[in-house]
Amino acid sequence: MSDTMSRPMRFGSNSGQPLTRRDGLAKVTGTATFAADNHPRNLLYAVCLPATIARGRVAHLDVAAAEAHPGVSHVMTPQNRPPLQGDPSEKPTMFSFRIEVLQDDTVRYAGQPIAMVLGETIEAATEGARLLNPRYETMTPRIALDQNEPEALEPGALGRPADVEHGDMQTARNSAAQGIDVTYETAPQYHNAMETHAVVAQWDGDRLILDMPSQALVLSCAGYAHFFGIPAGNVTLRSPFLGGGFGSKAIPTGPQVLAILAARMTGRPVKLMLTRQQMFGPVGHRGATRQRLRLGTDDAAALSFIDHEGVSETSSFDDFLEPAANASQGLYAAQALRSTHRGVRLDVGTPSPMRAPGEASGSAALECAMDEMAEATGLDPLEFRLRNYAETEPGTGKPYSSKALRECYAEGARRFGWSRRPLAPRQMQDADGMLVGWGMGTALFPCPMFAADARATLRADGTALFETSAADMGQGAWTALAQIAADSLGLPIEKIEFRSGNSTLPDGGIAGGSGHTATAGSALDASGRDVIRQLGSMAAADPASPLHGADNATFQARDGRIEVEGDPARGEDLAAILHRAGLEQLEGQGSAFRKPEDAENRAMNAHGAVFAEVKIDPDLCQMRVTRLVGAFAAGRIINPRLAESQLMGGMIWGVSFALHEKAQHDPRTGRIMNADFAGYHIPVNADIRDLEVITIHEDDPYVNALGIKGVGEIGITGTVGAIANAIRHATGRRIRHFPIRIEDLL
Amino acid sequence: MKMFDFIRPASIDEAIAAWRPGAAWLGGGTNLVDLMKTGAAQPDRLIDLGRLPGLDRIETGAEGATRIGARVGNADLARDADFARRFPMVAEALLSGASGQLRNAATVAGNLMQRTRCPYFQNPETACNKRRPGTGCDARGGVGDNYAVLGWSDDCIATHPSDFCVPLAALDAVVEVIGPNGAREIAFADFHHLPGTTPDRETALEPGELILALRLPAAAAEFAGHARYLKLRDRTSFAFATVSAAAALKIEGGIITGARLALGAVAAKPWRAAEAEALLTGHAPDAALFDRAAEAALSDAVPAHDNAWKIPIARRVAARALALAARGTPARMPALPASVFAAEEPAHV
């Protein structure tokens, strides 16, 4: 369901506006305090020592040398590490992994903390860690997918069963007129937010105060409380700003637990901030995958089946799997669909959700395979996708809550100029002799909602306070959520005070799964509407009010008033109702909500279509993505400026996935040898030229009351495949691994 | 980071007197400080050259040679209009290196002296003959994208990463140094060493010697009309070279009367291709000639790692650089200096 009409007025005038970030000034002037900007008095600095081998044990640490270094106050090793109350191999919350907190001297992956040094200065602690000069007993590490057998594992935190099959695969296979059988590989990638993981931990008796970037404030408190044997309510976590998260800041990590433990052990505040190199190991990553895709079509180029087998790396001690093959479940209509997931236990840190977990890697392979299948049928890639357009969710047959993907294809293709694309590869060259190729991919990301609460307080002066513990990783939660909040009371945003980023506030849920605006936004909206409902009842019952006797259900909040819908002249100022009732303020509560029957009966996704142009030097094979057009239908867009930034950021990540990111492990030690930004490449400004984002209007009455889907991750999906497909179109070469490099095209 | 003395001498004499084994000169710090953080460099004395007088000048002497003080910033040199006009491929190479911020901080002497990007060299706890002689070479059998195809030895397969040094090698630059035993000059060709059995001996500098300046001879400016630097890399900007080439020609009456060619990222030193130069001289510029020259430049190449692909690509980069040089130095510095995409970008910066 989609239209291009202007939307109804029920959301007032804040949502839909391209407001700039309300925290922008604080950020650019340096007054926004990030976790590590906190310097409580009497602070100790903690520095982790990461293992430089991936498998074996620590045979010796020169603790005496470290302790003798001036300014070093403590050295924490498995020998003297104070006990934790919670077992580190337990998972206290649904977003937890087994952590390494100096349980023993075993080394399970390179980058694992094997000691922590505390010092009066960061320099002293750093040198102390170096002086520990570890000796290891080493074993041959397993770091590549072919170094262990794939096993069936429980697919970790992400929910779905490992294997899913719909339809009759055997019949579909037999009936197919033609098919392809291709295998794609994706490289291990490491989350590297601008702000590395940090914590400033302070104990006050058995109360704990954490300044720590977190994508899940209240949930994290429960996680940390578990390890320290205190009630979750004893933990206060402050996370007003994050310098990025990408999924890696939603879960308790070993280094952070150790720093908190150090603070308890010493009775002093402790600060830890990981170095860039230390980000490669203990804080999650996107595991490498190998994906076999078998697709078949009938004579009319309709898909008979998609069989997607995913093998991905996991650690030797936990179970997270990259749920890549799920990408094939919700997108194209096929008689039979099968996706399976197997894990290969390697001596690497546990992988974890990284921006578009599963979908990014899965879509990369699926969209390439779709192009290979299109080529086999002789059809244009877009035409092939349209022929296999799913009107209802493939497999389940559920109707979509909304799906303007057709419009995304049409508008994206029009803006890109797709109709001028020659079918055969290696047909286009620019004036400088560069090979030019055009490719496309479909984007899809589910739109989950999580639990969240919020509180709204209308004040006598006509202003309002909204509170929820949301997380702004830079995406603009401070702004978009305030827009929603203001609309719920029909107030201009200037009249709203928005408190967030602190775990003592109502639980704002998780900033993940692209569901934060929908989730925290719904809670805020509900809390504001709760205030209006209470005020409405008061006014309706009050003979002195113009609203006396009117039906509360017809009331709407607008311009600082409650009005009767369809009769706007009949209404009254919010402040006046409050005043007459003799109230200083009025509080409302709200929770995120999706109707259970809608959640059960409808398939809910954001969709999009990405078109890419690459230019490639025919002899030297250097590549550049010269044009990207992405058209996305993602429900209601609260703030077009911020949403477009998210979608652009996702598409740029797609460039990174397709052409750049890859952790390189030394085969003998298992250590990642390019663990810095000089060696681990991500795109720079010059890699991104023309980048256009189009949002397609979508009214979705089912996802939530606000009609919000999500935009945080979908931009990566579709883009990776589009670029690989464009490289194929430019050169005639089909590369079946990522990243694609110069040497692959020689 | 290990504790160290920090000394800021006010004169060259003081600087030389301050030197002792274990000391290191500090230029912009963009390479040295990174290595101190990883622990690959552990000087116990840093001698900051920032206050030394007279090292920040670019001067052209009476005989037309250009002298560049050791502390001239990489960005300042590239942006010096007169310098860029006379030595366009040097400016282009400089601007293709690192990022704007790094070029502002980096000094020309530091650029010459920058260490290899071999990941094993950069990270201690690995065997590396260059960092700790006699320990072995973990790069062999390891990972990494930037190993040599020319001039390497069993003891070390690393490459020199500098862009700037490639045209300097082509143009016969001279390095002016001073040390406890006085001042001397080192021809650029002799400045960087091939590894042999002593990969730790990277340059001709003796302990305690300090670079004062670089000199480009007047004759080097004669190539200004046909001089290009071309750098292949894994992303459009801010990446070390996969392979690069500096090519300069003198073309008179349709005939090449002088040719210079050097390759970057293929060896432990910028690789001057003398046979290729000889082959080019006296002929009319054309694609077949450039291919033959490129062939000659790489004739001794042998992969040191799983990088055999680098040899054909280096040939093509050399041939392309020659073709670009033959076409003539562009009137304006391309917005993407030394890039294969230089032609396509609207001018900015």
Ligand SMILES: Cc1cc2nc3c(=O)[nH]c(=O)nc-3n(C[C@H](O)[C@H](O)[C@H](O)COP(=O)(O)OP(=O)(O)OC[C@H]3O[C@@H](n4cnc5c(N)ncnc54)[C@H](O)[C@@H]3O)c2cc1C
């Ligand atoms: C992320 C990154 C990307 C980069 N990309 C590129 C690139 O693409 N191309 C490229 O060419 N370079 C690149 N560089 C390297 C950069 O050019 C060098 O770091 C820089 O030129 C070093 O200069 P500096 O003045 O900062 O040297 P420093 O770091 O101060 O010193 C480097 C070395 O030179 C010695 N030294 C300094 N001055 C003198 C002197 N006067 N006499 C004798 N010895 C001296 C020091 O003791 C030290 O050993 C990159 C660097 C980084 C960090």
Ligand code: SF4
């Ligand atoms: S290639 Fe050279 S620098 Fe690299 S590890 Fe071997 S010896 Fe060291």
